[in-house]
Amino acid sequence: MIELRSLTKRYGSFTAVNAVDLDVPRGELFGFLGPNGAGKTTTLRMIAGILRPSSGSIRIANIDIAADPVAAKQKLGFIPDRPFIYEKLTGVEFLRFVAGLYGQSGDEVERRGRELLALFDLEEWRDELVESYSHGMRQKLIISSAFVHKPEVIVVDEPMVGLDPKAARTLKDLFREYTRRGHTIMMSTHTLEVAQTLCDRIAIIQRGVIRACGTMDDLRASAESGVSGLEDIFLRLTGEGLARELVEVLNA
């Protein structure tokens, strides 16, 4: 469903994403992990069609995004990490607008919008301007907007940031159910527990290069002996010594 081939993104002399190859098949919930600045957001924004790759290709549902961006984006929903939306629209108007961007309108959209707002406890706020929403409420509205046009693929950057426990649980259930129905989700997250329990497969990226990719068992194998949880695997693969001079830092 998502195919990345030698995907590279350079900013001047800095290479943010370096020749990444990935395949995410239909119906899979794919986790994308990595330390800060590893290239996760850049990769996801390239898949969403916001950034142009320096080289390499991206195919969404067998459509090359460079050759036919409109058709490829028609299949896609994107949830960014920073919830910037139109402050002067109400929640329901925003959902209607996003559906409109995908050429959808009418009773079906209204019904879906109502259900999504209810799912995320935003029903009471449907006619309030977004400027009065909290950070978490905006995030929930953006998540709803990514589902409102029923895309085949959803790309999510840090979905849990700012969500309350109930909304986080709802989102996890929604993701599971969505992929069970044959849709595809690729998400980046720093919440390793979420990735471990939710994702079918996980890729770990560091300095723009995929360090490991596979199921939890595959990752355990590549992290060599003595590790079991995703946190240990992550730290082992990315070489981030957790307890590094903590005492020294605090004493300084």
Added chain:
Amino acid sequence: MLDELRTLLAPKWLTARARARKKERGRAARTAILLTIGTIFWAFAFGLLYRLLAYFRGVPEIGPLLAGKLLGLILVSFFSILLLSNVITALSSFFLARDLDLLASAPVDWLSLYTAKLLETVLNSSWMVVLMAVPMVTAYGTVYDGGPAFIALAVLTFVPFLVIPAALGSAITLVLVNAFPARRTRDILSVIAVLAAAGLVVLFRLLRPEKLARPEGFRSLVEFISILRTPTSPLLPSEWLSRSIMGWLTGSLDLLPLYLLWSSAAAAVVLGALLHRRLYARGFTKAQESGERWACEGWTGRTARWMLAPLGVVRRELVLKEVRVFFRDTTQWSQLILLAVLVVLYVFNIKFLPLTGDGITFFIVNLVPFLNLALAGFVLASVAARFVFPGVSLEGRTWWLLRASPLPVRELLWSKFWVGTLPLLVLALAIVGVTNSLLHVSPFMFAVSVFTITLMTFALAGLAIGFGTVFPRFETENAAQIPTSFGGLLYMMSAVGVIGAVIVLEARPVYSYLSAVSFGGGESPPVIELVLGFGLAAAVCLTATFWPIRIAQARLEALER
């Protein structure tokens, strides 16, 4: 306290320095153009005032009185602008700025915070007035031989003149925020500010300052001189400043106004600080609340949806979004009031043009509708700069959504074009229709005007979209600041170029035609010349409509944010 103040101001200074050092493409060209335009403006303002003051100086007795009166009028306008500008700036710097959360949670002394924010307010709201004051003060100093010490006096008097409205403005804002939530206060203030600015402009026009230059309009010389001698507003700092400057220049320096300026500035700051200590914490808490914001689609929304249905879903939703966002943002729609005043004044001035009597030739009568077209074009360009030019910049924060959606960039740009162009066209036709009726132009000239202004409107909107996209200001949240950018300047320059080109291309054939019809006897009208002139003018307008939008499309498709 000084160390703390330095720490508080450091981020502002470091940001300004980093911005100045940042290497950007075309920065040198931008600086050169800005310097050139600034110099032209200064030279023009200086030249105009110099001539006027030199003339006044030659008039015995009442010359200095006239110069003082003029200075008083200019300074009272400056003071009003400063007060308004400070009230609005203080709202941002004291209550809405992004660094306030950090400062509020840090152990910062209240007086340091007040002083730092007051300084920030003074700088942000006064720089433009200071720039405008430079040629004025120079002209006064040059004509009246103020000498080098005059510069020191000007600085000495202007500093308190800038501080007083800043302290007053901040205090007014503080009280207002304590009465309303800050975001609601911003809405109220933007409407008040626009109404006040509009009122000021109308008042200034209705006062007819030109009559001061015509003493014959007064019943007697004594009445005229007594009007000149009466201070415009003895209790205003503008009057004290005017008296200090004129006192120095006429050799009768009175220290009282200088004392009044400094003591009032000190008193305003002290009282402002005391008020800040008492009310700031409460106001800041209140500023975190947002006003009640509720909007439900009523019959108007449903009607608009139904009427726009033929556009298709994507265009309809884009248009509805544009209209909603515009009319729900008070800072945006309130500027329509200023626009209405501008148009009324324009029509008012056209109405009182003396177009009959001696010396008014056939040529002049037909020149006026052309000048009218050019001026109307300029008014439209200013309106487009304010309302159409920022369109793409305002999408900066939500660009991810548009970019990730299957919306073609072309659709976005053309939606913005039509949403801006249609109201602009209505305005254009109204201005030209009303002014042409007032000027009693012939049906031929009426048709020429309508044809030209329609094409010109398309061109001005196309240019605004084009320049607004090529020179975007994605980080600016205030739409009113976007047209004052470098791109806005270039837009205005090219708009003036297009208006000029169209007028030049049409003027000659139209004049030949009118001459042939009015005086030519049996001579046939120059049809080829007319077709060529209008054809070329239309070609210029259509190129200025489509070409910038094509460039904008390419630019947006390559944009990465």
